[in-house]
Amino acid sequence: MQPELALQFANVTTIVVGAAIVLGTITAAIMEGRAVNRAFDNMARQPSVADRIRGLIFVTLALLESTAIYVLLICLILLFANPFAGAFGF
Amino acid sequence: MGIESAFPQVLWTIGGVPIKDSVFFTWLIIAVLLVFSALAFRKFSAEKPATWQLAIEYGIEYVESLITDTIGRTLPQTVPYLATMLLYIGLANILGLFPAMRSPTRDINTTAALSIVSFISTQYYGAQHRGIKKQFLSVFEPVALMFPLNLISIISRVMSMALRLFGNVIAGEIVGLTIFSLVPVFVPLVFYLLSMITGLLQALVFTVLTIAFIADAMKLDE
Numbered sequence: 001m002q003p004e005l006a007l008q009f010a011n012v013t014t015i016v017v018g019a020a021i022v023l024g025t026i027t028a029a030i031m032e033g034r035a036v037n038r039a040f041d042n043m044a045r046q047p048s049v050a051d052r053i054r055g056l057i058f059v060t061l062a063l064l065e066s067t068a069i070y071v072l073l074i075c076l077i078l079l080f081a082n083p084f085a086g087a088f089g090f
Numbered sequence: 091m092g093i094e095s096a097f098p099q100v101l102w103t104i105g106g107v108p109i110k111d112s113v114f115f116t117w118l119i120i121a122v123l124l125v126f127s128a129l130a131f132r133k134f135s136a137e138k139p140a141t142w143q144l145a146i147e148y149g150i151e152y153v154e155s156l157i158t159d160t161i162g163r164t165l166p167q168t169v170p171y172l173a174t175m176l177l178y179i180g181l182a183n184i185l186g187l188f189p190a191m192r193s194p195t196r197d198i199n200t201t202a203a204l205s206i207v208s209f210i211s212t213q214y215y216g217a218q219h220r221g222i223k224k225q226f227l228s229v230f231e232p233v234a235l236m237f238p239l240n241l242i243s244i245i246s247r248v249m250s251m252a253l254r255l256f257g258n259v260i261a262g263e264i265v266g267l268t269i270f271s272l273v274p275v276f277v278p279l280v281f282y283l284l285s286m287i288t289g290l291l292q293a294l295v296f297t298v299l300t301i302a303f304i305a306d307a308m309k310l311d312e
Contacts, residue, residue, distance in 0.1 A: 055159060062295040066250070069257035076264075 006088040013082065017075045024071030032064045097196070097260070112197035119181050119194070149173065153297075160298055161305040167218070168304055171211055176297045179204065183259055183289030187282055193289075196259045198252070205252035208300045209244065216307035228307070251299060258292045 039057050043050040082090070130142045139147070153173045157165055179195065186193030194200045217225035229240045262285035270278050 052159070058291060059295055059298050062254075062291050066254040066257070069254060069261065072261055073253060073257045076260075 006090070009084070009088045010090075013078055017078050020071055021075050024068050028064055028068035032061055035060055035064065110197065111192050112194040112200050115185060115192060116182070116194045116200065118191075119178060119185065123177065123181075149177075156294075156298060157301055160301045161310070163310065165215075165301075165304070165308075168211075168215055168301075172297055172300060175204070175208070175300060176293055179255070179296055180290050180293035183255075183293060184286060186259070186263060187285060187289075193259050193263070195255055196263050198256045201256040201259075202248075202252040204255070204296070205248045208251060208296075208303070209248050211300070212303045212307040215304050216309070219308040219310075225307070228309075247303060251296060255292055255296060258288050262288060 036057065039053050039060075043053050130146060133140055134143055150169065150173060153169055153176060154164060154166075157163075157168070157172070182193055182195045182200070184193075185191050186196065195204075213225060216228065220228075229237055229244075231240075262281070266278060266281050266285065269281055
């Protein structure tokens with residue numbers, strides 16, 4: 001019985017980590033694309049504020065990226081430092 | 091050499107206290123910055139500025155322009171602290187790309203310490219501007235009922251800044267290790283460039299967020 005549960009734990013963890021990473025990165029990428037899209041449109045419409053927008057783009061992208069980084073950190077914890085792994089013999 | 095080598099390892103112990111490599115490289119960065127400051131500041135002059143003096147003044151003006159762009163006014167008393175943070179975090183993130191050296195910011199303890207110092211600095215500059223008693227009671231503003239929300243916002247700010255910096259640096263290291271184990275020859279260079287860009291960018295983001303939080307704590311509009 002014990003090896004069956006350990007295999008199931010490993011499978012479920014892997015599938016969940018894969019799904020979480022996919023969802024996290026897709027959301028971050030889509031939202032960053034929309035932000036940059038709107039920023040580029042307005043930079044082309046008003047070249048005088050182009051410099052200010054260019055400075056803000058990088059900070060905004062880093063802030064949006066950090067949500068994807070949070071998802072990555074949770075997945076790393078689940079894979080390498082899983083607190084429940086000891087009960088299954090890992 | 092598995093993934094575990096991306097995380098900080100203990101180098102040696104001094105009197106029973108284990109010294110991790112992140113602590114050692116923090117000392118290295120401190121030593122480098124101190125030596126650089128001592129050498130560069132010896133020949134300051136207003137009439138004939140040397141090249142290093144112009145470079146340092148350019149850096150200070152860059153930090154002041156960051157403050158002006160973020161909050162619309164200047165805070166000259168915060169410039170030394172912010173310039174130090176920018177310089178240290180930028181150097182610390184880049185350090186891992188040099189041979190035989192690792193970034194101190196890939197240790198969650200380093201980034202958590204930087205984030206806590208940032209929070210303490212917001213309270214310090216807020217107290218400098220508004221008085222200590224008002225700053226201590228600022229968690230009850232604008233209404234005493236906002237105390238849980240203010241507390242949650244403080245905790246979430248500190249945690250998010252620490253985790254953002256740590257996550258970016260450790261993700262760069264793990265991806266670099268993985269790619270190096272797959273294709274050791276030219277492909278890791280691309281990831282080196284990416285790590286360099288994100289390292290400097292995260293230093294900038296940390297500084298800009300600290301500026302925003304300091305301005306928020308100082309309540310400049312009242």
